[in-house]
Amino acid sequence: MEKKWHIHQPDKKLVDKISRAIKCRPVIASILVNRGIFSVKEAHAFLNISIDDLRPPFSIKDIEIAANRIYDAILRREKILIFGDYDADGVTSTALLMEFFRYTKADVSYYIPDRLKEGYGLQKKHISEIALPNNINLIITVDCGSSSNEAVIAANDADIDIIITDHHIVPEKLPEALAIISPKRSDCSSGLSNLAGVGVAFYLVICLRKHLRDMHFWDSYPEPNLKNLCDLIALGTVADMVPLLEENRIFTKIGLDLINFGSRIGISALLKAGNYRQPIDSEDIAFKLAPRINAMGRVDNAKDAVELLLTDNPHTADNIA
Numbered sequence: 001m002e003k004k005w006h007i008h009q010p011d012k013k014l015v016d017k018i019s020r021a022i023k024c025r026p027v028i029a030s031i032l033v034n035r036g037i038f039s040v041k042e043a044h045a046f047l048n049i050s051i052d053d054l055r056p057p058f059s060i061k062d063i064e065i066a067a068n069r070i071y072d073a074i075l076r077r078e079k080i081l082i083f084g085d086y087d088a089d090g091v092t093s094t095a096l097l098m099e100f101f102r103y104t105k106a107d108v109s110y111y112i113p114d115r116l117k118e119g120y121g122l123q124k125k126h127i128s129e130i131a132l133p134n135n136i137n138l139i140i141t142v143d144c145g146s147s148s149n150e151a152v153i154a155a156n157d158a159d160i161d162i163i164i165t166d167h168h169i170v171p172e173k174l175p176e177a178l179a180i181i182s183p184k185r186s187d188c189s190s191g192l193s194n195l196a197g198v199g200v201a202f203y204l205v206i207c208l209r210k211h212l213r214d215m216h217f218w219d220s221y222p223e224p225n226l227k228n229l230c231d232l233i234a235l236g237t238v239a240d241m242v243p244l245l246e247e248n249r250i251f252t253k254i255g256l257d258l259i260n261f262g263s264r265i266g267i268s269a270l271l272k273a274g275n276y277r278q279p280i281d282s283e284d285i286a287f288k289l290a291p292r293i294n295a296m297g298r299v300d301n302a303k304d305a306v307e308l309l310l311t312d313n314p315h316t317a318d319n320i321a
Contacts, residue, residue: 082140
């Protein structure tokens with residue numbers, strides 16, 4: 001059956017202006033205007049996605065406090081623990097921070113709770129059973145932590161600082177953590193409330209990299225190109241089903257380009273294991289890649305999923321995938 005598209009006809013003068021300026025067919029310009037794009041500048045930005053179009057991180061509440069504390073932990077060789085979640089968003093968030101910290105030579109490890117045995121989120125027992133025995137000085141949560149009041153109290157009593165990065169709805173009473181990085185806080189004016197947990201973690205990395213640059217840290221170490229993390233962000237963002245608008249659209253477009261180029265061995269191994277043809281799109285992430293990552297965390301061990309995303313060894317990647 002042949003389909004016939006009926007497109008709402010917006011202001012013709014505006015359509016003609018955009019069509020001429022960006023050298024596209026009028027039907028494309030009409031679609032752009034119908035999506036709320038009313039200027040040539042907006043049209044260029046929409047069609048020519050760049051990581052440089054991301055809004056800066058500094059309007060996110062507590063993010064500079066967090067960057068300062070992490071910088072001190074790196075310099076002092078303090079023990080940092082990344083505490084993640086077992087779904088694809090939490091796994092990619094954990095892998096993203098671990099990969100960035102490789103460049104800093106930080107003393108960092110990660111922990112993801114067992115879904116069936118431990119449940120969701122940072123709990124009081126994680127302080128006594130994991131952080132204290134391992135002499136952890138700083139805990140950074142990803143994709144969780146906004147409701148972990150009891151755990152934060154236990155950490156504070158043990159002189160362990162906690163930085164929370166999360167994107168879930170925040171409770172009325174926030175934990176008394178050193179920093180709570182959540183665009184959903186009522187006192188956060190960033191306008192980034194649509195980010196997934198991995199997007200929030202990435203914004204912390206943006207701020208931290210700049211802080212390290214300002215402190216001349218990268219004079220001694222190679223400064224990472226954060227664009228190379230966008231495959232992880234795309235995977236976590238699409239998997240968590242947040243709106244693919246604004247920053248999320250940028251992450252997904254750049255991330256898909258990296259995935260289809262074969263930039264990350266672990267993701268390529270997943271594609272091969274599932275016999276998925278490339279190029280893939282966001283729908284393939286949602287219904288093919290993300291379920292395989294989620295299955296590792298919800299049925300087996302999410303650590304395998306993190307290691308898959310971090311490994312540089314094709315043999316290891318194939319065995320895990």
